[in-house]
Amino acid sequence: MTLPSKAKIVEVGPRDGLQNEKETISADVKVELVDRLTDAGFVNIEAASFVSPKWVPQMATSAEVMARITRKPGVIYSVLTPNMKGFEAALAAKADEVVIFGAASEAFSQKNINCSIAESIERFREVAEAAKQNKVRLRGSISCSFGCPYQGDVSPESVADVVRRLRELGCDEIDIADTIGVGTPRKVQAVMERAAKEFPIERLSGHFHDTYGQALANIYASMEVGIAIFHSSVAGLGGCPYAKGATGNVSTEDVLYMMNGLGVDTGIDLDKVVDAGQFISQHLGRKAVSRAGNAIAAKRAG
Numbered sequence: 001m002t003l004p005s006k007a008k009i010v011e012v013g014p015r016d017g018l019q020n021e022k023e024t025i026s027a028d029v030k031v032e033l034v035d036r037l038t039d040a041g042f043v044n045i046e047a048a049s050f051v052s053p054k055w056v057p058q059m060a061t062s063a064e065v066m067a068r069i070t071r072k073p074g075v076i077y078s079v080l081t082p083n084m085k086g087f088e089a090a091l092a093a094k095a096d097e098v099v100i101f102g103a104a105s106e107a108f109s110q111k112n113i114n115c116s117i118a119e120s121i122e123r124f125r126e127v128a129e130a131a132k133q134n135k136v137r138l139r140g141s142i143s144c145s146f147g148c149p150y151q152g153d154v155s156p157e158s159v160a161d162v163v164r165r166l167r168e169l170g171c172d173e174i175d176i177a178d179t180i181g182v183g184t185p186r187k188v189q190a191v192m193e194r195a196a197k198e199f200p201i202e203r204l205s206g207h208f209h210d211t212y213g214q215a216l217a218n219i220y221a222s223m224e225v226g227i228a229i230f231h232s233s234v235a236g237l238g239g240c241p242y243a244k245g246a247t248g249n250v251s252t253e254d255v256l257y258m259m260n261g262l263g264v265d266t267g268i269d270l271d272k273v274v275d276a277g278q279f280i281s282q283h284l285g286r287k288a289v290s291r292a293g294n295a296i297a298a299k300r301a302g
């Protein structure tokens with residue numbers, strides 16, 4: 001099948017990428033990271049998360065970060081909101097989009113958000129209604145769509161079931177997430193095709209962690225079946241606190257390098273993303289987890 005001519009890349013580094021860092025990262029650094037990403041041309045940046053600071057301490061500065069970033073008109077700055085407390089904070093922070101995040105696996109739902117899938121949908125219902133009332137975009141995210149660290153296999157049917165419930169809540173976009181990076185291309189295509197029977201494919205996205213090195217192949221495979229929205233993290237930052245051993249999201253630099261080579265337009269300046277990746281990696285005191293990013297930086301250094 002032909003690939004899409006354009007893809008939307010949602011940069012999730014400031015949230016998914018940083019949430020698992022043990023050392024506290026100052027709001028100054030987070031703000032500079034988001035501003036650099038805005039300047040690179042992303043149309044959607046997941047900037048923060050309004051969750052319990054006891055559960056995810058690194059995101060405790062989210063209100064300050066949202067207040068201090070320089071917003072570019074038209075760019076969607078998204079935040080995670082597991083419940084009404086999170087939603088109220090998101091509204092006060094003038095988030096453009098709120099993300100309700102559930103799972104296709106019961107065990108992961110319990111570990112991540114302390115409730116069953118059915119209970120999570122009930123919690124999300126009031127967030128969804130409030131988002132609609134306040135004209136805030138609503139996105140739904142489904143963890144463990146290709147496998148779960150606690151229960152193992154996850155069937156395409158259980159993903160489809162959550163997609164349907166999130167559609168009923170009025171989500172504008174739904175993320176099919178590989179939290180622990182276990183998916184492989186044919187399985188990914190099967191799940192995406194099943195999900196697309198429940199929700200318009202142009203509003204489904206692929207959120208791939210690169211734990212097993214499959215993420216680029218999975219993105220390519222997703223494009224073959226018509227998916228054109230992908231999440232990635234600058235410098236390959238990340239990991240989920242409730243998925244042991246889960247490494248970062250696929251690196252944005254690697255995704256952009258592939259998209260550029262394929263002629264898939266993203267509207268993003270790869271060089272500026274490489275700079276942002278080097279900036280945050282230097283700050284964290286380690287090398288970027290991005291093959292393309294490090295190769296481009298090395299080439300520049302001559």
Ligand code: HMG
Binds near residue numbers: 051055080
């Ligand atoms: P709970 O303990 O069941 O909730 O946690 P609770 O309502 O009983 O509240 C407990 C305490 O948390 C209370 O404080 C609340 O005020 C506070 P206390 O009275 O004890 O001092 N609280 C909050 N504080 C700030 N903001 C809030 C909030 N809500 C409650 N919104 C809860 C339930 C969902 C809150 C908790 O489990 C939680 O925060 N979990 C965070 C999970 C998380 O952030 N995981 C990582 C993000 S998901 C992810 O990375 C996956 C994704 O990338 C896709 C993929 O890769 O799969 C999206």
Ligand code: MG
Binds near residue numbers: 016177209240249
């Ligand atoms: Mg994630």
